[in-house]
Amino acid sequence: MRTREPILTHGRDNWDTVNMPVDAFQTRVERVRGVMERERIDVLLIYGSGDRDGDIAYVSNLIHKVPGFPLGLVVTADTVVVINQRSSRTRPIVERSTWADDVRFTRNLWGDVTEVLAEVAERGDSISLVGGDAMSHADFEAMERLDDAWSIEVRDGFLDSLRSVKDERERDQIRRAGRILGAVETVLSEPIDSPTRERKFVADLDRIARLHGAQDVRVLVSNPTHTEGAHRPAEDLPIETTNPISIYVAARFEGYWASFTRTTTLDGADVGSADCEAIEGVLDELIESLEPGRDAAAVVQDAITAIEGLGLELDDRYDVLSNVGLELDEPPILGAGEPASELPIEPGHCFEATLAIAGGNPDPILVGETVVVTEDGPERVTGGIEL
């Protein structure tokens, strides 16, 4: 979890069916059904809420917008039913955003799930749920109160392997999100000659991303001159133009995220630190190592070794590699010292590669890029500002 702020999703609300046509979703659903068949699952229930809307979006194209109103999907061999625990007044928006024909609105998600199961399933069918870990206790209890005939097995992570390998259209959406961030980076690279305030500065970045079509924007700052150095939301604090700060910006374009992290100064000058240059070099090496067939865990370990070789220390409160796509942090997520087993890199993996260094100059140093792994190797979709 990078940040829940802003809580409310209120950027551009659009579905460009040229970029992501209906048949792209139908292909995905067929892949999901293929796995269901292999696993002998008759009905798949998908639950999504808050930032945990990736499984829902993967199948339906719907993203979660209103806190406290979860979304549900029922997938069988023949049908996909969308259940919205929202006011029916939102029907036109929801119907415009999904390819699924059967869209239902309810004030009682699990009540409606029961009705849908009665229509599409038979007693004794094998029913699995994904998204149980995003589900509130109240929803979990409601699920357990379903008719005894419906026995539901929680299978969190069921869609992870499908989602983690992006097809060409998905990679393009991440590239588009990266291009929005390119506009943000252009603003970041323009020298500022007088001190600003964190909130004003972040508002500037947010505005640029939104004007370039971002559906959602997350910006975190590290301003160690004034507070602790960890990334946090902007506060009513000054930023002096010559003091190093770190900025994390993530933008979502039609469901898909990309992000970057920079340690910089606002006056346009280099941070001027050997540590920064060295860490940038380690990040470059890490990104170049994200080749199909390599072991992601070994790539992370190599980076850690290189950092230690510089006499610096990785801040293990940050992850080094995490998949990015319909959510900011998708499995697999790799931090320092994990995992022990191999994770082979495949074309279609899309990573946020981040290095967080404690005890260097400046302190902290935070750098990161979004990388799409193609058949030809790693491709940065963010980047361009020299440290």
Add this chain to the structure above:
Amino acid sequence: MDRLIDLLEDRGLDAILLYSDGEHSIARPSALEYFCGVTPLANRNCAIVTPEGSCTFLVDLPRDVDRIARHTGIEDVRGTNAFVSELVAVVRELEVDTALGLVGIDRMDQAVYQAIEETVEQVHSLDEPVDALAAVKTDADLETFHELGRLADVGFTAAYDALSPGIKEYELSAEIEYAMRAAGSEDNFNLLSSGSHNQLMHGPTERVIRAGDTVLFEISPVIDGLVLQICRTISVGTPDRTLVEKFSLLKEAMANTKSMLRAGAPAKVIAERMNAVFRDAGYAEYCEPPYMRTRGHEFGIGPIGMAIDEGTDTELREGMVLVVHPNQYVPETGYLSLGDPIEITADGFETLVDTPARLFTKEVL
């Protein structure tokens, strides 16, 4: 916090646990954020308050610990990557074994709730009494609401200034949000709609705004977890006679309602007075779902506070902050929007924004 400790003692509890999944918004405010004054970044967070006044804050993101400590002044803030087991350890360490009050149960995932239930003999939901506590605004809360009123004016002014034929809805929304964030708002629940016949307000789309459109706004700035709201309508170009005539119903409904606002008045009078105007004008069926639901709502930590309709069974109290919005779907014009945030005072009410409650016109050159 003193109010929480009083509640804790009244109920004879070992402790109160305030829980948050990190979401805090107009649609889903959180007691943890309200009482502790910080919005954590993680999706599992809690504060445990004991009768002695000690508070332990546990957060599922170790790098957020220092910020939370700085904002809250709480000394015992702990970060963990194993939230459930650490929570159980803290509960045992604090010797909370008999009766624990829980606030925010609806935010808890099953693993957290189950762990608490297995650790403590009795678990009591305190959501309702804590909502009631938060309904009584402190002086600091009221000061923040006044600042939010200023930010709502900033947002609407930005909307008016940026609005012109050719701008897209999402660009307009970005300009509103930019102005509010630059002026100090932490977040913004911003809905809008544009067109010749609007059906409802929604998130901003790619639609290009044209001369002759009616543009609706619901602008809701956020500071320190508190939210306020203004609703307004702008005509792009000179409005036609029908629009002016129908919008006057909203103004009449607003005036009709405000004349009744004072401490001790039943809250349902807001809905009754608004609906009376529209019913008398022949729009009774449009005062019911799916066209209309509530005629306003309180701002607090309950689910958007108290929603106000003709069935609302409570009295307005001094210090209560609410929005009154005679927003209305009218078949001849489409949906129209007008809403003011107000504070109930001892002898009446105070409107918390300076933006006039009228139909605005953005002239087209």
